[in-house]
Amino acid sequence: MSDISVPRLQHIIASGAVAAVGAWVTYVSYTQQPAEAFLFPRLISTVFVVLALWTFAKACLGWTKVGSGLSGRQFANMLPGLAVALIYIFWATKGLGFYTATAIAFFILLSLYDPASHRELRSWVKRVIITAIFLAVMYGLFALLLKVYTPREIFF
């Protein structure tokens, strides 16, 4: 089995995960009460699991036609950004407050992915200015215009 290529292995893992979710959904639909409330979930989970197993079988046999998978380089590139985004969304928005967290995350992401040189002062000034403009627009739109109540900020 050493001839299994990396994309093919990835396809097996991905479709396997989908099939596992499908199996769980089907199991829950057929065991939970009240039965009336799970009538429709039973209907769709059955189709779900059949299609998922079909896809999984095709992936195992290497018949998958669409989807190019993920290269190691792409994964390495996105990892820091994804980490910042997840910390920002799942912790910082509530922990630090919406506007504080957005300012910090926005600035870090710009610094991580902006191709301009990190050594020049000019590019740093530019990043600070862009962050400030973005925040001002967000504040004007959501806080002033739409009156969205955000959780209290940590610093003010």
Added chain:
Amino acid sequence: MEFLFYFGDVFTPINFGLLLIGTIGGLILGATPGLSPTMAVALLIPFTFQLEAAQGLILLGAAYTSTVAGGAVSAILLKIPGAPANIATTLDGHTMAQKGEGAKALQISFLASAVGGVFGVLLLIFLTPVLAQWALAFGPSHLFWLAILGVTVIGSLDSKSVVKGLLSGCIGLWLATIGFDDIMGAQRFIFHPALGGGINIIAALIGLFAIPQVITMFAKGRARNDAEVLEVQKHPISGAIAELGRNKRAMGIGTLTGSIIGLIPGVGGQIAGLVAYDQSKKFSPDRDKFGTGHPEGVIAAESANNAMVGPSLVPLLTLSIPGSPTAAVLLGGLLIHGIFPGTDLFDNHPDVAWTFINSMLIGQVLMCIFGLYVAGMAARVAQVPQSIMAAVVLGLAVFGSYSVQSSMGDVYVMASLGVMMYFLERFGFSAAPLVLGLILGPIAEANFIQGSMIANATDGMAPYFLGGGLNIFLIVVVVASVAYSGYMELRTRRYISKEEIMA
């Protein structure tokens, strides 16, 4: 021709001013991710307390019209559909923007919106009494089949792999069942407290479309790559008009589908764009170009979702039944002034009714003019590097999903679905069928349950769901759609195997 008498009323300074405010405000609100037309109109209701009935309705009607069209702006430039109505617009619109044709995409989307919208309002004016009966013809069994038809549309939307398209649709249908079920109140699949309220459709939309795009930009890394810059080339408006003229078929299909679907209470504008997109794809000789930045796709989707605006008000204005959530909000705007929709409205308050309807007609034109102006401005935003784009889209996604109902749970759901969707997309699954499943799931389920209860009390399941002309017609279309999908699947399989032989 009664409506002509009241055209003058639209152009009094106050009324016209309100129409302008509603149109411009609606475009801005519509372009904001997370703000659906329903919410935009609801936000404006308090302002109408101070106004007269006709004035208040002009403001609300203008806002309704232009938020639907404004949603195209973020759909095309940011790939965040502002509302379900704009999903289909992202498919070709954003691809056009990536190719540097953002201004062209915006222009044709606003022009198509205006043409569809004007047609829809004209239907409202001339055929209201006839259409009212039409709208009522759809009972639970028909709405169930209609939703199933939508599910088969899911399969053919993603013609690269019908199985994966249908599977994505199933995932969407399942996601829609999470939360309390509406009839029994039983808890289903709530494995995290954030899911207690079910998956909010707007938050899910933002996550499924915006987050994969952000991660894709991350994955490209820090390289200076000019090809990835979202550049917007200038495009003459006359060119956009000519483009519209070349695509009369997409225009016609979009407008008709939108008008018909807009009439049906409960299904409404949410799926008008997607169904029209799918239909014009099936009828187009260049169906392979759909999804690759083909103007026909944008035209079909946008003409459909504005064509649905006028007819969606027919059940409200004639039968006093709000056919869509937005119509329900408009009903509130009428009631505050002691006006009941129905015969009372047209007999006793024709000035209010016709001024309102006329203002929607003028509103479509104004919306088009301002929209084209916005498109012109977009051309001046020369280059947005992808690092900034990724951070902006992420920030907008977080604020937009939070603002839907001021809930952190929605933000978590948005992010989780988005990250999941990125990985699924890498393996050939696509977001559009998943979202369609999410939207159609509750409609299909509610009508299935309701229909089966009626059927059990009356003439039984089989005659209720399978009998009657409309049921049979819908079933035939469903079967034809499945057959078509199967044929497409076989055709691509042959194509691949031929390629394998060549290799």
Added chain:
Amino acid sequence: MRNVIAGAAMALLSLTGAAMADGHANYPERPIMMMVSYGAGGATDFQARIVTMTAGNEDALGMPIAILNKPGAGGRVGWNWFATQAEADGYTLAAYNIPHFIAQSIKGGVEYSADSFEPIANWGADPAVFVVAADSEMNSMDDVVTFAKDNPGKLTFSGAGLFVGHHIAALQLEKAAGVKMAYIPTKGGGAAAMKAVIAGEVMGGVNNLSDAFRAQEAGNVKILGVFDLERNEFLPDVPTLKEQGYDVDNASVNFRGVMVPKGTPQAIIDQLAETVPTMFENKRVAGKMKAGGSPMHIMNRQEVLEMWAAREETLKELLAGL
């Protein structure tokens, strides 16, 4: 030992409570939010927006009230949120619907009960009515019951969901008349249930008085009976169920009002209980409510507390068999 700690904690709480009460002299200092557990445009949302529109006046609270919609599952989503996650600081109010949330808490599967909330005041009472399509052959409740007796379980009638006012009314009717009928709950509130009646998908329906009144004005339905103790001013010609010989009281009447989560400082509750009813009595509010066909029924905190207790008892009995 545990009791000692609990006692100490209670003492500490009451101390801080008293200390905080002094700090509430300036309440409210910032805008107040009111959660409505139904979607924008629905009857509850619409009325909530009207009755709170004068909150910013000097003689009312002096601060505006913003409406926040948390719709879903017949109100369960919003009330669950309110019971478990809302801050009990006096700046988070919610609209209640009786009998909905009490019936849901008796049925179970939710995280609230009547004890999770503190009522402030009641603004409206919307009785349920029985409607049939305008071209229906049935002209009185007797016709309906006769048909149901001849065709047990075959008379289909719609209503907005299970364990809401309409469902309670349906159960009461079946019990009082001793018949079996097919209650069809619809998704999408009273509007969807009304559409089913007008379109002839069902033979009749239970619906809100305000919506049914409008539909009757438009010539689409006939109203056969009111599920209340007395006739309604909007429909002086329509008899109550009791007048037609069926023992149905006002347990299904949809009472709407304002409440706060349990744990809100008593000083704030008292202040709200005093101000809010006068805010409802404002002439502009009454005018808008009347224009919209929404019956008002203002009750103070004490009256609401009694009404909640009475409903809980009736509903427990009625829902016991389900």
